[in-house]
Amino acid sequence: MTEAITEAAVDSSEEVSEEAEDLGPLESDDSGTFQQVVNLLDIIDSDSAKTDTTGAGLDMRKTLASVIITEKATAEPSVVINTLIRCLQVPEISTQRKVNIYNILQEIIQQEGELEEQCVRRLVAIASKEMREIPEMEGYIKAEVASDTLVALSRNHFSLVMYELQHHLKPLNLTDEFVIITLAKLANGNVFEFMPYMGITLATIFTMLRLANEAKIRQAICGAMETFCETVQFYLKHLEESVYPVMTEEQFALKLFPMYHYFVTVWLRHHNPEVKLGVIKSLKPMLNLLLPNDDLREQVYDYIPLLLAEYQGGLEALFITQVLRQILEVSVITNTPVPQMQLHTIFTELHIQVCNKAPAQHQYSSQNLREMVHCFIALARSYPKELMKFFFSQMETSKEAIRVGTLNLIRAIVSADEPRMSIRAIYLAIRVVKNTLSDTRSKVRMAILRIIGQLALSGYQERIKGWGLKYVSVQLTLTTYKLTNHRENFSHRDLEERMVHKVTMDTVKIITSSVSGMTNEFWVRLLCYIMETDYMEALTPICISLTNLAEHQLHGQDVDVSVAGKSRQMELPAPQKLLARLLVLMSSPYKGEGRGIAMLNLLRTLSESIAPSMADMWELEIPLLVQYLEEHTEFTWDQKAWEDKLIQFLQNSLKKTRGSSWSLRLSKELNNQIASFDSPSLEKGFLYRALGLTLATGLEASKVEVLLLELLYKTDYSNDFDCEGVILCFGLCARGQVKTVLNVLHDFEERIQESEQSWQISAWRKDHPWRRETVKSALMVMYSCVASYCHPQMLLNLVDSPITAKIIHHYVSSCQDVCLKMAFIKSVVQVTKAINNIKDLEDFQFAQKTTLTSIIVAVLEAEPTNNLVSPVRALAMEALSHLSKLKPFYSTEENSELMDISIHSVISLQLPGEDNESIKTLYAKALSALEQLMESLLQRQLDPKGLQEMVQLLEKWILSEKEWEREKAMSLHLYLTRIYVHSTGVCIPLKLGQFGTMVGLIAPCTCDAHQRTRMASMNVLSSLLDLHASQTSSLWGPSKEKELEKCKEDLWGTDMEKIFCASSRIAKVVCTEFNCDEVVSLIQKLCENIGAMDLQHDKASVTWIGTFLQMWAKELEDKVAEILGAILVHLPAVDHPEVRRLLIEGILLLAHHHRETILTPLLRQPLPMESHLAEVWLAMSENVPFARTVLHSLMGRLQSRLSPRVDATSKADIWRMAAVDPLMTLCTIHLLIEKLDENDNLPDFLPDLIYTLLLQLGSSHQPEAASPVLKTWRLVHTAPLSEEMNLQRVTIKSMQLLFKRVRNQPLARALEEQAVWGLLRGGGTFLEGVSLLARLCMQHVEGHRQRLAELVLRGMDSEVLSCRISSTAACVEFMSDPVLYQEKLLKPAVVLLEKGADQEEDEALRVLSLRALGNMALGAPKKVKQYRKVLLEKCLVPLREPTSTSVTAEGMDALTKILAELRERDVGSSFDAISERCRIFFDNESELLRLKAFVLFGKLARVVGMSKKHFFKGEVKKAWIPLLLHSQDPCSDSAQACMATMFQCVHFWGWKSLECPSRPCDTTTDDKMTVFQTTMCSILSQKKPAVLYSFLLETMVYVKNSLSRIRIAACNLAGIIMKQMSTHYLKKLDIPALRNSLQELQLDPDPEVRQAALETLKVLDSCSQHRLLASPEGMS
Secondary structure (H helix, E strand, O other), rough: HHHHHHHHHHHOOOOOOOOOOOOOOOOOOOHHHHHHHHHHHHHHHHHHHHHHHHHHHHHHHHHHHHHHHHHHHOOOEEEEEEHHHHHHOOOOOOHHHHHHHHHHHHHHHHHOOOOOOHHHHHHHHHHHHHHHOOHHHHHHHHHHHHHHHHHHHHHOHHHHHHHHHHHHHOOOOOOOHHHHHHHHHHHHOHHHHHHHHHHHHHHHHHHOOOOOOOOOHHOOOOOHHHHHHHHHHHHOHHHHHHOOOOOOHHHHHHHHHHHHHHHHOOHOOOOOOHHHHHHHHHHHHHHHHHHOOOOHHHHHEEEEHHHHHHHHOOOOOHHHHHHHHHHHHHHHHHOOOHHHHHEEEEEEEHHHHOOOOOOOOOOOOHHHHHHHHHHHHHHHHOOHHHHHHHHHHOOOOOOHHHHHHHHHHHHHHOOOOOOOHHHHHHHHHHHHHHOOOOOHHHHHHHHHHHHHHHHHOOHHHHHOOOHHHHHHHHHHHHHHHHHHHHOOOOOOOHHHHHHHHHHHHHHHHHHHHOOOOHHHHHHHHHHHHHOOOHHHHHHHHHHHHHHHHHHHHHHOOOHHHHOOOOOOOOOOHHHHHHHHHHHHHHHOOOOHHHEEEEEEHHHHOHHHHHHHHHHHHHHHHHHHHHHHHHHHOOOOOOOOHHHHHHHHHHHHHHOOOOOOOHHHHHHHHHHHHHHHOOOOHHHHHHHHHHHHHHHHHHOOOHHHHHHHHHHHHHHOOOHHHHHHHHHHHHHHHHEEEEEEEHHHHHHHHOOOOOOOOOOOOOOOOOOOOOHHHHHHHHHHHHHHHHHHOHHHHHHHHHHHHHHHHHHHEEEEEEOHHHHHHHHHHHHHHHHHHHHHHHOOOOOOOOOHHHHHHHHHHHHHOOOOOOOOOOOOHHHHHHHHHHOOOOOOOOOHHHHHHHHHHHHHHOOOOOOOOOOHHHHHHHHHHHHHHHHHHHHHHOOOOOHHHHHHHHHHHHHHHHHOOOHHHHHHHHHHHHHHHHHHHHHHHHHHHOOOOHHHHHHHHHHHHHOOOOHHHHHHHHHHHHHHHHHHHOOOOOOOOHHHHHHHHHHHHHOOOOOHHHHHHHHHHHHHHHHOOHHHHHHHHHHHHHHHOOOOOOOOHHHHHHHHHHHHHHHHHOOOOHHHHHHHHHHHOOOOOOOOHHHHHHHHHHOOOOOOOOOHHHHHHHHOOOOOOHHHHHHHHHHHHHHHHHHHHHHHHHHHHHHHHOOOOOOOOOOHHHHHHHEOHHHHHHHHHHHHHHHHOOOOOOOOOHHHHHHHHHHHHHHHOOOHHHHHEEEHHHOOOOOOOOOOOOHHHHHHHHHHHHHHHHHHHHHHHHHHHOOOHHHHHOOHHHHHHHHHHHHHHHHHHHHHHHHHHHHHHHHHOOOOOHHHHHHHHHHHOOOOOOOHHHHOHHHHHHHHHHHHHHOOOOOOHHHHHHHHHHHHHOOHHHHHOOHHHHHHHHHHHHHHHOOHHHHHHHHHHEEEEEEEEEEHHHOOHHHHHHHHHHHHHHOOOHHHHHHHHHHHHHHHHHHHHOOOOHHHHHHHHHHHHHHHOOOOOHHHHHHHHHHHHHHHHHHOOOOOHOOOOHHHHHHOOHHHHHHHHHHHHHHHHHOOOHHHHHHHHHHHHHOOOOHHHHHHHHHHHHHHHHHHHHHHHHHHHHHHHHHHHHHHHHHOOHHHHHHHHHHHHHHHHHHHHHHHOOHHHHHH
């Protein structure tokens, strides 16, 4: 980049502007600052190009580079600024680079302040010129930053910048756009300095207005004028700070008005909307200076019609309206209204804007409407009468939009407070409104309602009495009716009606809070509205309004003279009706915007009118209810708690009316309200409750009977909600009227004549006839509900008969379907609960117990055992549980029978699905009911025998194969065991062996697959241990309990290994509590359990057996051999290998002491995958330390095969060195790696394992690597060995498993994406795979790089060839990384690689050695110079003595890398040899050699300096024709490399015109290459015709090249050269020989070659004719 800038500066020194001095050629010294700045600019440019795709990382580099340049400017400002200025002058510099330079210059200017004047002048001239260039899109950006740079300079060098700008601002001469823009910026940033130039600037710009025809310049002038006017305003406000001559506001106004006139009359008519917008925006600041002038103000009024006309165009209306508002408000302030003759036009245009819908493209329609309102307010202050007349005329039209818009304007005018509108204007406005009261359209009605509300708010209450209140009342009634009777389909009209209703409510609220002297008619309308409306959303605001009105009238604030003598009590409907209505509605207090508080306040206010006797109590309790509602929200309140408060409030209120018929009348009103509410609803549910409570306090039983009987007849029993409500009502009524209720039920049963033919009572209920079973179910539950709420003493007399007798009668006389069963059992539960709740039962005997028990047991046995379809089962057991507590008690046999039936009924049920919530609920209730029943029955026999019987009942379910049965059985076992442990039966000791037997039954379940079963079994075990500890002198203490709790936490997880581990720990803790006899019984029970359940339980059983054997090893020492023999005997019979493995663990105890001795025989056994022996290895791997030791030993055995043999020194060495098959060793390693602890990633083994497996894999590719296991296999087996069983596949699988254990996701992903394992598997791609694997290990395996490097160097020094090759392949990647240099391993690596490059026994080793040497340039570039002699020498040998293509190509590739880090003087004499040898391969048949040769030659072109320049110039000349031809090489990579090299060598010819063509990547087409060749030949024909002649001769040699593309290129190039040759050299040509060569090509098999030769023949014929004409004979 430096050379480019320097050269550009030299070349362009003659083209620099006269305004800037000639900077001359750059020198790249200046203490290195110049070079650093240029490099930093390159970084900024490169980062700018990549920012969009690479993110914020490069933005940080860009910012850092910019900061560094700025800091350098602090120390050397002149050097840095001059460098940046010169960079700006480089021709064809990118726009982004210029922008970056200008931005940096701005930062330096802001930082440094004062700069050298010469620098400032240069920068001003360059920036000014840049700013005034053609403003294309990119140019516009350059102009903008150049302008900003001038503005930055103006802060400290204002005169220089202003002089430059004024120099380009001349009268009657249209200047550039950015000159005006920059002047505006200067004025804005330098107000007081700019003021002396303001006058001349404005005058000069005015002379340009007629010349400015383009939209852009007009926009620039408008924007500048806006800034100038704002600057002048600032200047005028701060005149005292100015030191320059002062211009008055009037003088500025006089200068501005001509421009205002021209803008409005000429430019505002421009067709471009952006110009129009610029003009409008500039008018506002201009008017701020013009309108204060009285004379000019009148003239401004004359242009208002022109502004109004712009509403018809496409311009945004907001900006026009802002200007008009400015003019109209000033006219009000100055009391100089606009001419009256313009009023109609102004009214009309503005009114149209308000009433018409704004165009879609207008973005500020709402702001424009607000501005319009201010305009009309200003007009109303000046011409109120005329405006109202205009409004009146507009309201005569029938269009809704016009009427709504006009009404909204009237509302805005009424709401205007400053200054206050005249009464006459308000009167006229009301007349306009009254004229539209008959309009029924929704928007018009809402507008009228808002005006009425606004009149009330603005203090004109008297003006709305009568017509206004009447209109509001009508709208309230009308909207409510429409909303409650709307169609089911929600329509737009319904939405509009909702909006009207909302506005009506708001208006009512405003009126009732502000209007005095409210008429009684309005009060009555609102009160009746509450009683009659079904539209609940309006209740809250109506209640608030009524409360306000009531408070006004009750306190005597607003009583009219006509009613002054009357009572202050409000006119109300029946008090009981109002109270019933409000109470029911208050049961849902947060509906309708919180109606509860509003209704409570209304009740409190009307307490004297509703019930004077309750007033004092309400005064105390209502505030508490209000407080509760205020403290909660609809999300935090409790419905039941609130209903309880309301019921308590009702009870307290009824107490105040005791002795009167008030409660009975209230009951009737509550009964009447039932039909008003839907089912189900909170209101109706509360209504039933309140009705029952109120009826219970009634004094006249006959009237209560009538109401209850009416309720029974009108109830729909098929509706569960209504049925339950009536049942609750009867129960609550029974608190005070139990005999009345029973009489009503009896009377009802008599009336419906309990017979099969009379159950359908269509005479009473024709809409839904009753079903017989439905009514029977309701009657049973009614009787039980009466029992629940009845007084205890009366219950004992009535429970057997008639209550229970009636329940049994209704059940047995029905069809007994599910609903009837549930009703019957619910009734039994309710009755028995009520009896049990009586504290003093004494000797009460429930006579109906036996009958009820037999019915319920029959129901329970009839339930299906495979599914759960109803709550009958749970209810039945709950009923039995309650019955078991009543006398007479069940016998022992009856207890056991009930237990068995109940257990079978529930435990056999399958667990419900997660998505079936209803079944889950039923299931949970059934299980809970079973527990309660079992507890009740167990309480009758709390001793070891009873415990044993209970366990025996559960054992078959605990050992079930179905997990849900085990879970429920275990949960029930736990529940009952805890009950036993905490009972008095714990004092009786357990039988001998009973403890071990019970633990043996439970222990396997600690490993159950189901979590709840595991936890339940653990808890049972804890309870048994507590029981055992309480009965023996046990050492059980807190520490063991704590350990048991830890184990319990582990059982919560889902990892079965952890669960088994926890179970084993449990066994260890429990083991200490046993003696020998208990151990025997435990093991016996565990052995019995094996095979009885699933695999998990078998594993748990074996785990517990193993744990107890380990813990009791010393005590059972004599029986160890017997126990192990038993394990071995039973091992073949065990089906699952995991269970066998647990049994094998006993065998592995011996292996810990004799590792090597055991290891060799095991490795000599058949393959692990084909034998039970594999289980031994698996068990061994579970012991991590021992398995790691075994793994290290196996790895040593593999490495010993690749190292010299040593003599054994011990017996262990003999076993270790014994011959074993490597395939067996690899299989064992694979197995151990696979089965080791998942959390162990083998950090200390990782490098050695990778190295060992890699060397083994390398040796497996050798011919002698076949495994001897095949021989032994064929002796034993007839079938062939699996294809997977070979050294390669097992080794690769082991490596895959090893890297998986590393748990490095990026590494694993890279291994899969780059197909490393496939490369390693193939013999031809193995070395590539090794290199790739080494590269990925260096990138991702942190902490092991040094060890891997050491192992690789060790392998390179091995005597085994495969080991050296594999290690060298890995070293290729290590050499490209700094690890060898950092760890001081580079020197030995170079020595080993030097040996590898010299050897000739293996071509691959030599290629890899050369590649590794070349990679030193990547890994340790600073060391290349130190080792350059060795590197150049070893890499040159394949070029001098080419033995194979791959070695030669690798040598050239390595030289290319090395040369990138060397200078010409470092290469020395090798430069000539490299250059000469490189050219030889240009025409080689190998595409690879041609490609590498072209790349290497290009690299030489970059390295060459002054000393070798002449030599290399000759080399370029010799290579030129091959380069030209091979740029069209059939190999695309070779062609691209050749072309790149060719363009790098162009400058050696000194051809300036060819040095800057399109980049090589852009010149891949034949046409562009032809142009280049033609230009080159043209230059040569003029300057060096002899060279061109030699080129032709050399080119013709290539027409016989073996590559058809080269032959075509040679023909084409020959034709081009002949066209450019002079006559002199044409005469020298051997035309016949050339023609023969070309004619021979006509026989070429390639048609393109024939075509190219034909074209060249034509050129040759043309040249020969030209030569004849040019010769003397031809002339003659």
